[in-house]
Amino acid sequence: MDLKNNLEAAIVAARKAGEFLIENKNQTKKVLVEHGRDIKIELDRECENLIRDELKSTQIEIYGEEFGGVISSDVISWVVDPIDGTANYFRGIDQCCISIALMEGMKSKIGVIYNFNTDEIFHASSGNGAFLNEKEIRVSDISDVSKASLFTGFPASESIESQSLFLKNLAVWKKIRMFGSAALSCAYVASGKGDYYAEKGIYLWDFAAGICLVEEAGGKAEFSLIDDDRYSVKFSNGKL
Numbered sequence: 001m002d003l004k005n006n007l008e009a010a011i012v013a014a015r016k017a018g019e020f021l022i023e024n025k026n027q028t029k030k031v032l033v034e035h036g037r038d039i040k041i042e043l044d045r046e047c048e049n050l051i052r053d054e055l056k057s058t059q060i061e062i063y064g065e066e067f068g069g070v071i072s073s074d075v076i077s078w079v080v081d082p083i084d085g086t087a088n089y090f091r092g093i094d095q096c097c098i099s100i101a102l103m104e105g106m107k108s109k110i111g112v113i114y115n116f117n118t119d120e121i122f123h124a125s126s127g128n129g130a131f132l133n134e135k136e137i138r139v140s141d142i143s144d145v146s147k148a149s150l151f152t153g154f155p156a157s158e159s160i161e162s163q164s165l166f167l168k169n170l171a172v173w174k175k176i177r178m179f180g181s182a183a184l185s186c187a188y189v190a191s192g193k194g195d196y197y198a199e200k201g202i203y204l205w206d207f208a209a210g211i212c213l214v215e216e217a218g219g220k221a222e223f224s225l226i227d228d229d230r231y232s233v234k235f236s237n238g239k240l
């Protein structure tokens with residue numbers, strides 16, 4: 001697998017998508033679906049189409065949040081979230097990004113997460129380290145929960161019992177942050193801005209790029225399927 005050229009292709013695609021989202025930042029946005037706590041806007045689809053066009057030359061399958069595609073244990077695929085943190089983008093909050101991963105089965109070989117609002121591009125490829133813009137990043141070395149920051153999201157469809165347990169588990173951390181972007185939460189663990197990211201009920205495209213980033217930055221990425229396509233994830237600095 002050509003990691004170098006594919007990483008370059010993912011960075012170019014993420015930057016082009018970022019320009020497009022910045023251009024449209026202050027425009028009225030058309031909502032396509034509002035279902036439970038999820039929101040989908042027309043720009044999600046337009047942005048995924050733009051990324052698909054950019055990645056076409058790599059001749060690799062594409063699996064994206066908006067248009068689906070192929071993902072399986074014996075296929076190499078791009079996994080694309082055109083806007084992670086759509087609700088934030090919609091309301092003008094800058095915690096949102098583009099996330100592009102290259103997956104070989106469930107192994108994340110390349111991860112690119114681009115916060116176009118702050119022009120921060122997090123990127124990693126297997127065996128070559130993780131970077132924020134051009135500076136190498138590492139996970140934190142905090143090993144005491146009472147000194148550590150947890151990033152998480154409120155569980156969307158859980159029973160009252162498990163929501164109470166979720167709240168109880170928060171009490172042990174020094175700080176809790178809910179950004180509304182799984183991908184950025186992973187990138188922040190990889191760059192040592194926080195120490196642990198855990199969330200239940202998210203999709204592969206939300207965290208696929210984060211796996212490579214966190215692992216290459218020296219951390220640990222654990223995830224398991226909890227239903228057809230939703231995952232429970234735990235990404236950490238490996239010391240907690």
Ligand code: LIP
Nearest residue numbers: 083084085086153180181182206
């Ligand atoms: C969002 C995630 C967020 C999670 C939301 C949603 P989207 O992704 O990144 O962390 O809590 O449920 O899945 O829909 O903006 O791509």
